[in-house]
Amino acid sequence: MVLQVVEKFVSINGEGRRCGQLATFIRFAGCNLNCGYCDTAWANDRKVAFDPMTAEEVYAYIKDTQVTNVTLTGGEPLLQQDIGGLLELLSQDPELYVEIETNGSVLLSRFSGLENPPSFTMDYKLPSSGMERMMALDNFDQLTEKDTVKFVSGSLQDLEKARELIDRYKLTEKTAVFISPIFGEIELETIVDFMKDNQLNGVNMQVQLHKIIWDPNERGV
Numbered sequence: 001m002v003l004q005v006v007e008k009f010v011s012i013n014g015e016g017r018r019c020g021q022l023a024t025f026i027r028f029a030g031c032n033l034n035c036g037y038c039d040t041a042w043a044n045d046r047k048v049a050f051d052p053m054t055a056e057e058v059y060a061y062i063k064d065t066q067v068t069n070v071t072l073t074g075g076e077p078l079l080q081q082d083i084g085g086l087l088e089l090l091s092q093d094p095e096l097y098v099e100i101e102t103n104g105s106v107l108l109s110r111f112s113g114l115e116n117p118p119s120f121t122m123d124y125k126l127p128s129s130g131m132e133r134m135m136a137l138d139n140f141d142q143l144t145e146k147d148t149v150k151f152v153s154g155s156l157q158d159l160e161k162a163r164e165l166i167d168r169y170k171l172t173e174k175t176a177v178f179i180s181p182i183f184g185e186i187e188l189e190t191i192v193d194f195m196k197d198n199q200l201n202g203v204n205m206q207v208q209l210h211k212i213i214w215d216p217n218e219r220g221v
């Protein structure tokens with residue numbers, strides 16, 4: 001079984017729990033959603049060129065970088081046929097810290113059998129994405145303190161929905177919670193003001209660091 005890899009590189013992680021730390025990125029082809037703001041829509045093109053790699057080859061590349069944080073992303077990584085095999089292999093290496101970015105539509109319970117699961121970053125797609133109807137709400141019950149839920153927001157309506165879900169599912173009590181702007185779409189101050197007005201304790205606001213360091217459209221960074 002192969003994995004469809006569209007790019008692989010080392011950079012600093014620009015998002016999430018290990019923001020600012022070196023990480024090896026593996027980006028996979030294809031996605032089942034079509035978010036209006038997607039910054040990697042090119043990876044979802046049916047005709048995108050990819051490297052067919054086995055789980056063993058991906059693991060060998062990761063070890064070769066000598067970087068211990070790993071971020072699996074895409075596209076939607078959990079739709080790759082052999083993603084289970086890759087997660088299994090990576091989980092056997094105690095030196096690695098593995099994060100996987102997922103779009104909220106794939107049932108995380110499928111991966112609950114893993115002995116040493118990765119850290120899941122589940123992105124809940126808010127109204128601005130146009131994809132909210134695809135969200136699997138059961139996923140909120142699967143998240144643990146190792147994981148993250150992320151709300152990428154572009155409007156007050158998005159922020160209001162994020163707040164409602166944080167409250168209803170008591171998200172800050174079970175997992176890390178991040179709110180990030182759709183890049184360039186919303187005043188950063190608006191997010192902070194919203195957090196203050198709604199006493200969003202325990203929530204992290206985060207701006208994609210790599211889009212500040214490099215051109216926001218640059219690939220491989």
Ligand SMILES: C[S@@+](CC[C@H](N)C(=O)[O-])C[C@H]1O[C@@H](n2cnc3c(N)ncnc32)[C@H](O)[C@@H]1O
Nearest residue numbers: 037038039074075076101102103123152182183
């Ligand atoms: C490209 S997605 C790939 C992983 C998975 N498909 C997902 O949506 O989580 C990686 C992350 O980038 C975020 N993202 C995509 N476009 C963005 C944009 N224009 N501004 C801010 N974040 C964005 C997504 O919301 C997601 O959290």
Ligand SMILES: Nc1nc2[nH]cc(C(=O)O)c2c(=O)[nH]1
Nearest residue numbers: 011012013014015073210221
């Ligand atoms: N530097 C950098 N950090 C990232 N963190 C998550 C990314 C992603 O595209 O999922 C990403 C990315 O594309 N680049």
Ligand code: SF4
Nearest residue numbers: 031033035038075103
């Ligand atoms: S789910 Fe992720 S990769 Fe797919 S369209 Fe949305 S942001 Fe892009």
Ligand SMILES: [Mg+2]
Nearest residue numbers: 039040073208
């Ligand atoms: Mg990205």
